[in-house]
Amino acid sequence: MLYFQSFILFSGTLFAWSQLVPQIMNFYSTYGTVLRFRDCAIPNPFMTACFFGSLAFIIALVWSFRILRNPTHKSQRVFKNFLLFCVAFAASVLVYEFADFYKLIPAGGIPISCSPGVAPWKTPCFFGLLFFVAAYGASRINTRQLKTE
Numbered sequence: 586m587l588y589f590q591s592f593i594l595f596s597g598t599l600f601a602w603s604q605l606v607p608q609i610m611n612f613y614s615t616y617g618t619v620l621r622f623r624d625c626a627i628p629n630p631f632m633t634a635c636f637f638g639s640l641a642f643i644i645a646l647v648w649s650f651r652i653l654r655n656p657t658h659k660s661q662r663v664f665k666n667f668l669l670f671c672v673a674f675a676a677s678v679l680v681y682e683f684a685d686f687y688k689l690i691p692a693g694g695i696p697i698s699c700s701p702g703v704a705p706w707k708t709p710c711f712f713g714l715l716f717f718v719a720a721y722g723a724s725r726i727n728t729r730q731l732k733t734e
Contacts, residue, residue: 586730587656590723591649597716598646601639604709605630608699628699634678635699638713641671645720658731665724672721675714679705 608630613619615627622629630636645668652660682698682705684690700708 586723586727587649587653590720590727591646591653593716593720593723594642594646594649597713597720598639598642600716601635601642601709601713604699605635605639608633608635628697628701630699632697633699634674634697635709635713638671638675638678638710641674642713642716645671649720656727656731658728658734661724661728661731665721665728668717668721668724671717672714675710675717678710679708679714682708682710 609619612625612627612630616625619629619631622632645664648664648667652664678697681690685698685701686703686705698708698710705711
């Protein structure tokens, strides 16, 4: 089951970065830099939740591989809590995207979505949330299994 946990996170990492890299390239081709943060029609990818979610996937993947090498109940329990934080982060961003999409946020709100104007259930954040929920579910099972050993 530890391998399954790593496989989920590997898949999530591939998905997240496959969504982020084109955004970075699009932003760069539009503005000629990735260091522009103000007055952008396209949100800077380094200021969106997609970037931070992609970083969280890399951290989780590396952590998961380290647990594979030396599985302990304590490390898996802390890792499970990290994944719970990732689920909460992705869910909160998705709630913000729903509020933004349905115009519940006044004009001039902070754009954190990497795909503004897209239905929230079609955004990369929604699918990232699904990967994090699946990894969290696997981590709960792994934590229980390591506790009994």
